[in-house]
Amino acid sequence: DGGITQSPKYLFRKEGQNVTLSCEQNLNHDAMYWYRQDPGQGLRLIYYSQIVNDFQKGDIAEGYSVSREKKESFPLTVTSAQKNPTAFYLCASSIRGQSNQPQHFGDGTRLSIL
Amino acid sequence: GNSVTQMEGPVTLSEEAFLTINCTYTATGYPSLFWYVQYPGEGLQLLLKATKADDKGSNKGFEATYRKETTSFHLEKGSVQVSDSAVYFCALSDGGAQKLVFGQGTRLTINP
Numbered sequence: 001d002g003g004i005t006q007s008p009k010y011l012f013r014k015e016g017q018n019v020t021l022s023c024e025q026n027l028n029h030d031a032m033y034w035y036r037q038d039p040g041q042g043l044r045l046i047y048y049s050q051i052v053n054d055f056q057k058g059d060i061a062e063g064y065s066v067s068r069e070k071k072e073s074f075p076l077t078v079t080s081a082q083k084n085p086t087a088f089y090l091c092a093s094s095i096r097g098q099s100n101q102p103q104h105f106g107d108g109t110r111l112s113i114l
Numbered sequence: 115g116n117s118v119t120q121m122e123g124p125v126t127l128s129e130e131a132f133l134t135i136n137c138t139y140t141a142t143g144y145p146s147l148f149w150y151v152q153y154p155g156e157g158l159q160l161l162l163k164a165t166k167a168d169d170k171g172s173n174k175g176f177e178a179t180y181r182k183e184t185t186s187f188h189l190e191k192g193s194v195q196v197s198d199s200a201v202y203f204c205a206l207s208d209g210g211a212q213k214l215v216f217g218q219g220t221r222l223t224i225n226p
Contacts, residue, residue, distance in 0.1 A: 006157075031212060042203065042216040043158075050211065058213070090157055092214075099207040100146045100165040103214055105157035 002027045006091050006106035012114045013078065013085060021076045021109045023091035030096035032074035033103060036060060037088040046089075049074055050096050078111060086112050116141040116208050120217035123201075127194055128225050135189040135220050137178075137204035145206040147171075147180055147187040148214070152201045161189075161202070196224045 004025045013019045025032065031050045035043040045058030049068040063082025068074055074093075078085045088110050092103040121136040139147065146165045150158040162171030164180035164187065171178050176191045187204060204217040 004157075033213070040218060042218040043214070044216075045213055048211065048213060056211070092158075094212055096212070099209065099212050100163070101212070102148055102160045102163055103212070105150075105159070107155075107157045 004091055004093055004104055004106035006089075006109050008109060009107070011109055011111045013111060014114050016080045018077055018079050019111065021078070021089055021091075021111070023074045023076065023106060024072055025074075025091075025093045025104075025106075026072065027093055027104060028071075029093035029104070030071065031094045032068070033092040033094075034058075034064075034066065034074070034076045035090045035092065037090060037108075043090065046076065116145065116206060116215045118204050118206055118215055118217040120202075120204050120220050123219070124221040124223060126223045126225065129196055130193045131224075133189070133191040133194045133198075133222070135202055135204075135222070137187045137189065137217060139185050139187065139204075139206050141185075141206055141208075143209070144182075145208065147178075148205045148207070149176070149178055149187070149189050150203045150205060152203065152219070154200075158203065194222075194224050196226050198222060199224045 007022045033048040034046040047066045049055035065077045091106045094103045095101045148163045149161040151161045162173040164171040167182035169180045205214045
């Protein structure tokens with residue numbers, strides 16, 4: 001079955017530490033996205049990528065970084081500069097260039113501070 | 115910029131009740147509109163979509179009609195079940211980059 005796999009499901013970060021969240025898709029989608037979900041605030045876009053080796057900042061990119069070296073993979077690094085990283089992180093993918101096509105989501109990674 | 119506003123939650127109903135969750139949007143152009151559902155501890159699943167004015171999206175007994183004159187996309191279901199308990203998100207697709215703009219979500223609880 002095609003889909004999006006996020007790992008790990010739960011992640012804990014120590015003070016001053018960078019952590020990386022994995023997102024892999026086998027849907028052959030060009031576009032991939034990272035969202036942050038906080039209680040009562042809906043989802044906010046962190047970064048997105050429409051093609052390999054290219055990505056753009058979303059609404060809340062500060063303290064995060066991404067790479068897109070392969071079509072299937074779009075890892076997100078939460079750096080020590082992100083002072084409030086506790087949240088639920090969701091990765092999504094879609095067919096590029098067709099706004100009527102939905103995004104497909106993974107099951108998320110919950111990040112907490114130790 | 116583009117935005118989506120959903121009715122405040124939480125919403126609690128009895129089984130077999132009629133459901134409406136209001137969603138209105140502000141957008142330039144003609145966005146595509148979506149409803150997603152999130153069950154506890156999971157990601158979002160597409161529930162239904164509509165891509166142009168007067169389109170009706172439907173799935174699993176849920177319906178929503180793209181109303182351009184009122185800039186609305188209200189979600190309805192005639193008879194809810196306990197298994198419909200979840201958080202529901204209204205969203206619009208923002209232009210060529212296909213960025214989704216989400217409402218804040220509405221938590222729905224159905225009691226037996």
